[in-house]
Amino acid sequence: MISEVKKGIRGKKKQPGSLVSAELWAEFFRGDRLACARLITAVENHPTIGPEVRDHLIPRLNGAFRIGITGPPGVGKSTVTAALARRTARHDQTVGIIAVDPSSPFTGGAFLGDRVRMQGLSGDDHIFIRSLASRGGHGGLSPATPLVADILDAFGLSRIFIETVGVGQAELDVLGCVDLLILVLQPGTGDGIQALKAGILEAADMFLINKADLPGTETLLESLRFLFEISVRPAADGVPPILTASALRNEGLDDVYTEMEKRIRALLTSGKYLQKRRSLMESEIRDSIRRDLWDRFSALTKAGEDIPAAAERFIKNRRSPYPYIRRLCAQVKIQHRTKRTGREQSR
Numbered sequence: 001m002i003s004e005v006k007k008g009i010r011g012k013k014k015q016p017g018s019l020v021s022a023e024l025w026a027e028f029f030r031g032d033r034l035a036c037a038r039l040i041t042a043v044e045n046h047p048t049i050g051p052e053v054r055d056h057l058i059p060r061l062n063g064a065f066r067i068g069i070t071g072p073p074g075v076g077k078s079t080v081t082a083a084l085a086r087r088t089a090r091h092d093q094t095v096g097i098i099a100v101d102p103s104s105p106f107t108g109g110a111f112l113g114d115r116v117r118m119q120g121l122s123g124d125d126h127i128f129i130r131s132l133a134s135r136g137g138h139g140g141l142s143p144a145t146p147l148v149a150d151i152l153d154a155f156g157l158s159r160i161f162i163e164t165v166g167v168g169q170a171e172l173d174v175l176g177c178v179d180l181l182i183l184v185l186q187p188g189t190g191d192g193i194q195a196l197k198a199g200i201l202e203a204a205d206m207f208l209i210n211k212a213d214l215p216g217t218e219t220l221l222e223s224l225r226f227l228f229e230i231s232v233r234p235a236a237d238g239v240p241p242i243l244t245a246s247a248l249r250n251e252g253l254d255d256v257y258t259e260m261e262k263r264i265r266a267l268l269t270s271g272k273y274l275q276k277r278r279s280l281m282e283s284e285i286r287d288s289i290r291r292d293l294w295d296r297f298s299a300l301t302k303a304g305e306d307i308p309a310a311a312e313r314f315i316k317n318r319r320s321p322y323p324y325i326r327r328l329c330a331q332v333k334i335q336h337r338t339k340r341t342g343r344e345q346s347r
């Protein structure tokens with residue numbers, strides 16, 4: 001692992017077994033923006049510190065709302081996010097913005113472009129902006145995104161916007177962590193709808209046709225309504241709100257903000273917000289156990305190394321992999337020590 005982590009991120013007073021220094025945590029919880037930025041960099045660069053960071057954050061989470069802003073490239077996601085963030089801050093909320101830089105981690109016009117467009121916000125104490133490099137190079141969300149949202153939540157921000165290009169499975173997975181998903185489209189992109197990852201149309205809670213100053217707004221509105229009529233979504237969800245706006249002319253965004261806050265209140269009062277937290281926590285527990293068991297299984301049996309060649313063999317020889325799987329699994333015995341009797345059970 002990288003030496004920075006070995007030493008403890010930023011600092012000397014690392015607690016035994018801990019990867020982030022106590023100093024950094026203290027500064028973070030004191031509200032130091034630089035410490036917040038450093039912590040984000042740490043989780044971005046070192047995914048393995050996730051559990052430790054969660055240990056510290058969970059008791060300090062304030063229940064911030066996570067709002068996903070997604071849609072095809074260039075439809076105005078950043079402009080809309082900035083406009084909504086400004087309105088949110090004006091209503092005495094503190095705002096975090098996580099924008100994913102779809103180009104290379106180090107250069108790229110999009111990053112600078114976002115910076116410039118959000119410039120009006122960066123001096124605002126109520127708003128914290130962070131760009132994350134997309135991993136995998138497809139403009140997707142960084143896998144660290146949910147953890148970064150937790151960091152901003154524990155930092156005391158109450159609304160967290162997450163902007164990403166909605167075209168791949170990875171974003172769809174990570175967008176599973178948002179409480180409200182706004183899909184932004186623009187006129188003249190009938191094909192743009194087809195290019196979206198299947199599932200985003202179903203997952204979005206609100207639709208926004210931005211650039212309504214351009215021709216073709218009505219046509220897009222109609223094709224969206226038609227899509228919902230022929231039911232791309234479960235009937236129970238009903239037709240979602242479809243709003244139009246021109247972020248450039250600053251028109252229509254008050255309505256988008258009002259609708260967003262209305263939906264947030266509804267999620268809170270209906271208990272859906274808590275339900276979501278519970279289901280995310282359940283998946284986290286299951287996934288972590290799975291990962292841990294797999295790591296130990298693979299270390300013992302070398303399965304991780306063997307599987308690629310084995311898979312190739314089975315395909316080439318048209319053979320079922322199950323005898324191999326059974327043999328591998330039979331090599332390992334799981335022992336369970338019951339708490340009460342201290343006795344061991346094996347499987």
Ligand SMILES: Nc1nc2c(ncn2[C@@H]2O[C@H](COP(=O)(O)OP(=O)(O)OP(=O)(O)O)[C@@H](O)[C@H]2O)c(=O)[nH]1
Binds near residue numbers: 078210211213214
């Ligand atoms: N005509 C018009 N242009 C707009 C509007 N909103 C944004 N734009 C322009 O559209 C371009 C892209 O805007 P962004 O906000 O960067 O779009 P984005 O979806 O964040 O782009 P990526 O993050 O690169 O996918 C910019 O040149 C904006 O000025 C609008 O309402 N009308």
Ligand SMILES: [Mg+2]
Binds near residue numbers: 078
């Ligand atoms: Mg953008």
